[in-house]
Amino acid sequence: MLTVKHLAKSYDGEKKSLTDVSFSVRPGEVTVIIGPSGAGKTTILRSINQLIRDDDGEILFDSTDMRQLNRSQLRRARTRIGMIFQNYNLIEPLTAIENVLHGCLGTKSNLAGMFSIYSADEKQEALKLLEKVGLRDFAYQQCRNLSGGQEQRVGIARALMQHPKIILCDEPIASLDPKSTITVMDILRNLATAEGISVLINLHQVDIARHYADHVIGINNGQVVFDDATSALTDVAVTNIYRKDANQEGSLMYEL
Numbered sequence: 236m237l238t239v240k241h242l243a244k245s246y247d248g249e250k251k252s253l254t255d256v257s258f259s260v261r262p263g264e265v266t267v268i269i270g271p272s273g274a275g276k277t278t279i280l281r282s283i284n285q286l287i288r289d290d291d292g293e294i295l296f297d298s299t300d301m302r303q304l305n306r307s308q309l310r311r312a313r314t315r316i317g318m319i320f321q322n323y324n325l326i327e328p329l330t331a332i333e334n335v336l337h338g339c340l341g342t343k344s345n346l347a348g349m350f351s352i353y354s355a356d357e358k359q360e361a362l363k364l365l366e367k368v369g370l371r372d373f374a375y376q377q378c379r380n381l382s383g384g385q386e387q388r389v390g391i392a393r394a395l396m397q398h399p400k401i402i403l404c405d406e407p408i409a410s411l412d413p414k415s416t417i418t419v420m421d422i423l424r425n426l427a428t429a430e431g432i433s434v435l436i437n438l439h440q441v442d443i444a445r446h447y448a449d450h451v452i453g454i455n456n457g458q459v460v461f462d463d464a465t466s467a468l469t470d471v472a473v474t475n476i477y478r479k480d481a482n483q484e485g486s487l488m489y490e491l
């Protein structure tokens with residue numbers, strides 16, 4: 236459902252942030268990307284929905300290359316790709332339900348979007364999604380009064396309002412305490428298992444990756460150095476993903 240082929244990116248035209256990155260994400264699976272700081276995880280995620288324009292490669296989302304779409308085609312394609320951020324990216328003075336409703340802005344006319352005009356059905360759906368993430372009672376609270384874990388759950392409900400086929404999560408638990416981490420990861424896991432939504436997550440926590448992922452991609456210095464089922468993520472494989480000199484030996488695809 237998502238296949239990335241030979242993705243390359245340099246921000247300054249000199250240093251390569253991504254070199255020939257290829258991997259696939261399967262429907263209904265949780266795929267976790269791990270790797271050292273600066274390895275290129277965020278660049279990969281943001282290239283998928285073209286928040287960052289990469290330099291080369293293919294990003295096939297439902298067989299369409301995201302890199303070849305014009306503005307309106309890209310806008311349409313993005314409506315099926317949810318995004319969850321480390322810092323939640325909510326509009327803090329707005330209520331939880333208003334933020335969730337923003338998830339369907341991409342499907343609205345400019346005028347309806349500008350004046351935040353939502354149908355009764357859309358409001359009902361937003362309430363149901365808040366219920367799904369355990370926040371029905373907080374629907375009319377301003378997001379600035381919610382905890383970090385609650386804000387991230389609003390972010391998930393907002394992504395679900397898009398009816399996504401895939402949700403991209405950039406370090407979704409980096410700012411959360413252990414209890415909120417489990418709540419958020421359980422919700423993401425359940426979306427994949429119960430609803431068949433693909434979930435692609437950048438993470439720093441290897442133990443969380445091992446617990447929740449079906450598949451793990453290891454990135455080091457802009458290259459894929461591990462691409463396998465979570466059961467294959469041995470301690471040796473983790474050491475290889477995080478090693479400092481991985482770039483000096485060409486392809487280090489770990490052999491199991």
Ligand SMILES: Nc1ncnc2c1ncn2[C@@H]1O[C@H](COP(=O)(O)OP(=O)(O)OP(=O)(O)O)[C@@H](O)[C@H]1O
Pocket residue numbers: 246247252270271272273274275276277278279
């Ligand atoms: N806007 C930018 N301009 C220039 N270089 C950038 C920019 N964003 C990222 N980079 C560089 O690209 C490389 C990959 O960065 P990226 O943020 O994708 O890594 P990451 O694995 O997500 O790191 P972290 O785990 O610390 O978030 C790094 O060398 C980084 O310095």
